[in-house]
Amino acid sequence: MTTLHVRDLVKDFSVRTGLRRSRLRAVDDVSFSLAPGRTVALVGESGSGKSTVARMIARLERPTGGRITATAADGTEIPDRRYRDHVQMVFQDPFASLNPFHTVEHHIARPLKLHGVTGTAAETRERVEQLLERVNLHPAADIAQRRPHELSGGQRQRVAIARALAPGARVVVADEPVSMLDVSIRLGVLNLLARLQREDDLAVLYITHDLATARHFSDEILVMYRGRVVERGAADEVILHPRHPYTRLLASAAPNPDVSAGRTELLSGTRAVEPTGPGAAPPADSGCTFRDRCPQAMDVCSRPVRDHAVAPGHFAKCWLYADGTDRVDPAR
Numbered sequence: 001m002t003t004l005h006v007r008d009l010v011k012d013f014s015v016r017t018g019l020r021r022s023r024l025r026a027v028d029d030v031s032f033s034l035a036p037g038r039t040v041a042l043v044g045e046s047g048s049g050k051s052t053v054a055r056m057i058a059r060l061e062r063p064t065g066g067r068i069t070a071t072a073a074d075g076t077e078i079p080d081r082r083y084r085d086h087v088q089m090v091f092q093d094p095f096a097s098l099n100p101f102h103t104v105e106h107h108i109a110r111p112l113k114l115h116g117v118t119g120t121a122a123e124t125r126e127r128v129e130q131l132l133e134r135v136n137l138h139p140a141a142d143i144a145q146r147r148p149h150e151l152s153g154g155q156r157q158r159v160a161i162a163r164a165l166a167p168g169a170r171v172v173v174a175d176e177p178v179s180m181l182d183v184s185i186r187l188g189v190l191n192l193l194a195r196l197q198r199e200d201d202l203a204v205l206y207i208t209h210d211l212a213t214a215r216h217f218s219d220e221i222l223v224m225y226r227g228r229v230v231e232r233g234a235a236d237e238v239i240l241h242p243r244h245p246y247t248r249l250l251a252s253a254a255p256n257p258d259v260s261a262g263r264t265e266l267l268s269g270t271r272a273v274e275p276t277g278p279g280a281a282p283p284a285d286s287g288c289t290f291r292d293r294c295p296q297a298m299d300v301c302s303r304p305v306r307d308h309a310v311a312p313g314h315f316a317k318c319w320l321y322a323d324g325t326d327r328v329d330p331a332r
């Protein structure tokens with residue numbers, strides 16, 4: 001059992017605008033925990049900082065500030081050298097994440113050997129086949145000898161998932177794991193992740209644009225806008241009763257997220273309300289980052305805003321709720 005703790009995470013990038021260099025705060029003071037058996041969804045439009053959070057968790061980017069730690073069931077911190085045994089990533093693009101020159105077996109055997117999971121060649125081969133069976137790739141012995149171009153996108157993503165599990169990972173960060181796949185196979189891959197999570201009690205961070213699958217596959221949702229988590233709470237609560245004006249805008253731009261309404265709607269995804277580009281984020285601590293687009297902006301919104309409780313376990317980083325009441329939805 002491994003729990004991931006993300007505390008006060010900040011990432012600044014240096015960006016060139018013409019001849020000048022400026023600082024872009026891509027991730028601004030983000031904190032959350034990923035507990036065993038739980039899925040947290042990180043949602044938001046393009047450029048909100050979701051992938052940067054994922055890349056820092058996967059240690060592909062170094063944080064400018066804050067801390068990411070993993071702890072074992074007894075609360076002791078996992079040492080740096082063992083962090084990658086516990087925390088693994090599934091990337092968006094199954095075509096780019098597998099090396100076209102290597103077989104499936106090579107891709108999965110490598111982490112098994114690197115992380116000391118298996119010793120002999122026979123052991124490794126057996127474990128590779130077990131992992132392929134677990135992700136429903138049959139016949140495993142045959143799939144193991146194929147190269148990525150001989151597999152469909154969905155099969156490749158299953159290989160990527162098997163590879164992530166190979167070191168015995170307990171925390172899986174899935175960054176838009178189905179957005180590049182054919183709509184008809186997305187649900188199968190998400191259901192696979194959900195099953196593996198249940199079986200192994202994994203902690204999963206599911207990064208997506210899609211509010212419908214975020215609601216269906218996660219326990220908790222964090223909504224990011226321009227680097228900040230602007231709303232967080234239980235998945236149903238955030239989707240059915242969004243409080244931050246940005247979440248409301250996202251929800252209104254999304255197809256009906258009622259999962260029972262049917263598979264087509266569940267899979268159709270949300271469109272970005274408006275892409276945010278480099279340099280779009282105002283300087284840190286200069287008030288609400290959404291105020292220039294917010295239909296309910298007030299003078300006070302230029303002042304730094306903290307999380308305000310809007311319901312038990314449900315928070316919005318919004319001045320509308322500063323006095324503890326919901327001025328927008330008084331019925332609740």
Ligand SMILES: Nc1ncnc2c1ncn2[C@@H]1O[C@H](COP(=O)(O)OP(=O)(O)OP(=O)(O)O)[C@@H](O)[C@H]1O
Pocket residue numbers: 013014015024026044045046047048049050051052053276277278279
């Ligand atoms: N290496 C980099 N150098 C400079 N700016 C970067 C770099 N990586 C990301 N950014 C910027 O940081 C911001 C957040 O990007 P990020 O990719 O994390 O967003 P995202 O929410 O994951 O978007 P998408 O859904 O499109 O992947 C964007 O403005 C992006 O242009």
